Amino acid sequence: MRVWFDQAVGGLPRQFWLLWTGTLINRLGSFVVIFLAIYLTADRHFSQSQAGLVIGLYGVGGALGTTLGGVLADRWGRKPTMLTAQFGAAALMLALGFAQHYPQILVATFALGLFSEAVRPAFSAMMVDVVPEADRVRAFSLNYWAINLGFALSAVGAGLAAKVDYLLLFVVDAGTTLVTAVICLIFIRETRPARSPGDSRPRHSGGMIAVLTDRVFMAYLLVSLGGIAVMMQHMSTLPIAMTAEGLSAATYGWVIAVNGVLIVLGQLFVPRLIGGRDPARVLALGSLIIGVGFGLTAFAHASWFFALSVVIWTLGEMIQSPSNATTVAALSPASMRGRYQGLNSLSWSAGTALAPVMGGLTQEHLGNTALWIGCFLVCALVAAGHLMAGPSRQRRMRQLAPATTFEPPAPVPSVAEPVADAPAELPAR
Known part of the structure; x- marks a missing residue:
């Protein structure tokens, strides 16, 4: 166990652990988004359509935020973008609570959606900057x-806080965001890669147009969207589907909780399984496992069978998630990591918006069986897409490899911004 623990967490840069700590603290207090619909309908007595419009606007703001945050992370810097987004999100969280x-x-x-999501591309880009390629998985x-650990605990904490006062949700969420911002302000240093000596090219040559015309990367996003x-x-x-089988909302709650429990218990073992393997093959395998899990739902009529399907697709999610992140990192030129991370986050927002529309239409007009079998077929196509695109991704990764190493200039020590341990070599969503 000691050897496994050292292999799982050992040797990572200090700045990575500061980012990791900020992630955990922020997720532990992520109360508002979880309970926003309940707060609006049960406490503020708005209609379901009014609540839906509010949540939809959060999504629109988030989509704009990820795009803007990616551009600012490259032009302005990772740290200023993160600080602006985090301090702004904390203030807006309180403003929403008192509105x-x-x-x-x-x-x-x-505005909260815009500021909250703008931090993601900068965070991801900074993580890519500080972690050597060999350690990114x-x-x-x-x-x-x-x-996932923070989200699981925050769901419990949000339920307890809501029993006391819904305003407490906003205060605690704002507080944890503020703590994360302070950690960033005091301890984290800028990591935006410096331009190589003698390189006369503009730092942001091509801008967002260059990312949108990157066929290898856009093909990756299109395949992943499915x-x-x-x-x-x-x-x-x-x-x-579970309600149609006569199962209660509480049953759905514990069935879906299996997803979080498995990730918390097993995610740290995943790097040993997929480390050093072809990312395209790992992504293809993960897609097939996810497809099998959702496809089996077509035959589920009891809670234990639904739970079994969740176990299967969670295993696919566990091996696919770090491979997705490392693929985006490897396909991103160092000077435009923020933009690439922003578009990757935007693809998740698009997929999240597309899922209930397409799934709902299929479920309503063709039935549950067609929906779940269709999910398996989509995942099979996604797996085939990853395998077909694998060679072109490998060529792009080899081309970018010399530029992915982070070599920061010697930092000047200061009280407000202490020097982090220099990484051997140096992405975040």
Whole structure:
């Protein structure tokens, strides 16, 4: 166990652990988004359609935020972008909690989505900057583990806080965001790669147009979008399917909780399984496992069978998530990592929006069996797409490899910004 623990967490840069700590603290207090719909309908007595518009505006703001955050992370720097987004999100969280009128809530929620999601590309880009390529699978697995652990605990904490006062949700969420911002302000240093000596090319040559015309990367996002749309069915059509089988909302709750428990218990073992393997093959295998898990739902009529399907697709998710992150990192030129991470986050927002629409239409007009078999077929196509695109991705990764090593200039020590341990070599969502 000691050897395994050293292999799982040992040797990662100090700055990675500061980012990891910030992730965990922030996720532990991520109360508001989880309970926003309940708060709006049960406490503020808005209609379901009014609540839906509010949540939709959060998504629109988030989509703009990830794009803007990616551009700012490259042009302005990772740290200034993160600080602006985090301090702004903390203030807006309190503003939303104290907002009294519906128009105020709409504006505050839109702005909150923009600021909250703008931090993701900068965070991911900074993690790529500081973690050596050989350690990125481990680093992203650890970060994914922290996200799920924090989310699981925050769901419990949010329920307890809501019993006391819904305003407490906003205060605690703002507080944890503020703590994360302070950690970033005091301990984290800028990591945006410096331009090589003698390189006369503009730092941001091509801008966002260059990313959008990167056929290898855009093909990756397009293939991944199908997998995202399938994964997000667990939040939209799965509870409807379980209700149709006569199962209660509480049963859905514990069945879906299996997903988080498995990730928390098993994610740290994943790097040993996939480390050093072809990312395209790992992504293809993960897609097939996810497809089998969702496909088996077509034959589920009891809670234990639904739980079994969750176990299967969670295993696919566990091996696919760090491979997705490392692939995006490897395909991103150092000077435009923020933009690439921003578009990757945007693809997740698009998949999350697309999933309930496509899944709901299929479920309503063709039935549950067609929906789940269709999910398997989509995942099979996604797996084939990853395998077909594998060689072109490998060529692109080899071309970018010399530029992916982070070699920061010697930092100047200061009280407000202590020097982090220099990495041997040096992505975040």
